[in-house]
Amino acid sequence: MSSDTDIAVLGVGMHPWGKWGRNFVEYGIVAARGAIADAGLSWADIDFCSGADTMRNGYPGYVSGATFAQALGWSGARVASSYAACASGVTALETARMRILAGKCDVALVVGADTTPKGFLAPNAGDRPDDPDWLRFRLLGATNPTYFAFYARRRMDVWGATAEDFARVKVKNARHGLTNPFARYRKEVTFEDVMASPVVSDPLRLLDICATSDGAAAVVISSMDYARRHGRPDAVRVAGVSTVTPSFPNAIIEMPDFSTDSAVAVPVPELGFKDSIAAAAYEEAGLGPEDLDLAEVYDLSTALELDWYEHLGLCKAGEAEKLLADGATTHGGSCVVNPSGGLACFGEAVPAQAIAQVCEVTWHLRGQAGDRQVEGARAGMTINQGLFGHGSSVVLIR
Amino acid sequence: MAKTRVPAVEGWFTMGAEPALVGNRCAACGTVFFPRAEMFCRNPRCDSDSFDDVELSRTGTVWSYATNHYEPPQPYMAPDPFEPYTVAAVELEAERMVVLGMVDGDSTSMAVGRRVELVLATLFEDDEHEYVVWKWRPAE
Known part of the structure; x- marks a missing residue:
């Protein structure tokens, strides 16, 4: 390649x-x-x-x-x-x-x-009734975790995911980041720790949601x-970068919106926004999910990491919980997801995070990731989504 | 003296006995917007800038929901003491879109696929006014 x-x-x-x-x-x-x-x-x-x-x-x-x-x-x-x-x-x-x-x-x-x-990340100060980001807090109390919880609840209802599945993502990422010198949280987190942490935005608990750093x-x-x-x-x-916007009509409710696009006049496109972010990066790079040895994905919540498995094409829709349980996304698996420890171990530093994902993949492809090295890594991908319709993905190869 | 009921946001919903959200519909392609599209149709294949106000469906089905147990930052006007609240994302069949709203009444009966209807409820109050907002209430 x-x-x-x-x-x-x-x-x-x-x-x-x-x-x-x-x-x-x-x-x-x-x-x-x-x-x-x-x-x-x-x-x-x-x-x-x-x-x-x-x-x-x-x-x-x-x-x-x-x-x-x-x-x-x-x-x-x-x-x-x-x-x-x-x-x-x-x-x-x-x-x-x-x-x-x-x-x-x-x-x-x-x-x-x-x-x-x-x-919580709060809107900019002042009285701004024309700003949707201000209004969603004012009228709905729709914090960022509220939107993460919508997606998590969907996984539970549609695919039978459980709070225990979500907790396992945190346990995995905490283990991945244990010795990462750049991570903020370097501590083993047990399944019981996650389940005992207070509920923030039901069904998500404090340890399901990333901090800000x-x-x-x-x-x-x-x-x-x-x-x-x-x-x-x-x-x-x-080898590839994706900065795509959504395609109209975007049928998934996105932070900080009050509604989705209406699909009355135009049918919903085959690929949803998150799928299209990955597809554009794969197309530029000329490779696919089967080629990836590792991926750094934006685990704003544990449940969202599971969504990303599917958007990246690591498995079919509804199979992410099984992929995780089978160990496919940790060391020894087919595609190690968030070997850095992810946002679970870092907490989000908004303008730095997507660059940090590139740094992590680079270290693995060079064989310089120390204790957390993904053995023999040749191809890796980063993916995330920015508020107001910004796709973000980078494919790196050696 | 009774407080005056005023909308917490101007022009987003009707205040009558059967309240409804007010969006608008593109006069050319028929796409519905809530909140209203202000200037241009957002259908990329439509260059219309002409819209008609439209009242959205008063009932829908829950696409997802979340119950918040922590007090959000301002400008949310939290009651003292803070009470957990539920926000629902509700699919409107006719408009083929999902619209958010807080849940009114018993949120323990929330479930994906649950039928809900639109009501007006108090968001917060000051000495003279009761500010109301739309909420989704479980329907029979």
């Missing part, structure tokens, strides 16, 4: 996830310097700085590309700042990839970092020519 639209991942870096309470720029620069050093380069070599924005840290967060570029020292590099909610990191990556593939840039830095408040991740990407010139012809490659 090789294509003239591949690009190289030369360097990856992260700042540990946690609740550090410091400036997001500090985390971002730690991750960026890590990625640049990992690439064997210096900041002066970087042509393009692509930032994934944070909405909770004022103006510097809205112009993250320039914020990071200034902190690293103005170098005259080109710059861009992207916001696509949870998909921001991949949008920033795609912006840089396209500039490289257009031949306008040899090597680019992609950085995302966040500092998050405690508790501070953290940062960065990658250095380049053209394949540049990688060869710098002695890295065998670098991990980005």
Whole structure:
């Protein structure tokens, strides 16, 4: 598998996830310097700085590309700042990839970092009755976990999933992340721990739902020519990226909406939104679910990880609980899902998370993932979905 | 003195004895929107910008539901002491869409596929007003 639209991942870096309470720029620069050093380069070599924005840290967060570029020292590099909610990191990556593939840039830095408040992610402050994100809290009390719970309840009702099935996802991911130096939670979680944790949004419990964290991740990407010139012809490659929107009518209720699209005039498309995110990435990469050795998926909730198995095509609809129980998604299985420990061990740092997924897959494809290494990994995929219709997926190969 | 009943959001539902959500329908392709489409039809194959207000079905079936046991952040106006509440995603057959709403009354009888009907209920109050919102109530 090789294509003239591949690009190289030369360097990856992260700042540990946690609740550090410091400036997001500090985390971002730690991750960026890590990625640049990992690439064997210096900041002066970087042509393009692509930032994934944070909405909770004022103006510097809205112009993250320039914020990071200034902190690293103005170098005259080109710059861009992207916001696509949870998909921001991949949008920033795609912006840089396209500039490289257009031949306008040899090597680019992609950085995302966040500092998050405690508790539920709340809408921006102020009285804003025209903003659906404000109104869903006001009129419905529809927190993010409310939407996660809708999907979880569907799995229970339609496929017979149980709270015990959901708990097993947490137990697996907690075990995966035990020795990950960048994870915030590195502690064995038992089945009993999950079942004893308080119900937040029934049927989901506290330990079914991911926390919000501070953290940062960065990658250095380049053209394949540049990688060869710098002695890295065998670098991990980005083979496909998906940033698709839904297709009308989207029949699944999506955060933060009040309703789905109506299918009165146009029939519901064959592929739902989450399926279409994966399909577009597979198509670009020229491979399929049977080729994957590992996947980093967005486990905002335990039940959502099970949904992703099906959207990725690892199994048919309704078979995710069995796939998990059979051990197919842990070490020794056919496709290890969330070897990093996932959001269960990290907590979400919005603009950094999708980049962190790319870092994790890269380490596995290089054989550098230490205790949690997926043996012989040749192909891996990341997937997530950003609020307001942002698909996000990256296929990486070695 | 009785408090004045006012909608918690302007123009999203009727306030009569048989309340209904008010959406709109594209005059060209017939797609229904709730909340109303403001400017352009969102059917990608339709370039209409003309809509007619339409009252949505007052009954539907539960697609899914969730009961929240933690107090959400502002601008949700939580009662003191906080009480758990249920939000349902309800399929409207005629409109072929799912619409959210809080559940009124006994939420222990909620189930996927349960028939529900639309009612108005108090969302929160201040000294002079009772702010009402639509809710889904289990139907007989």
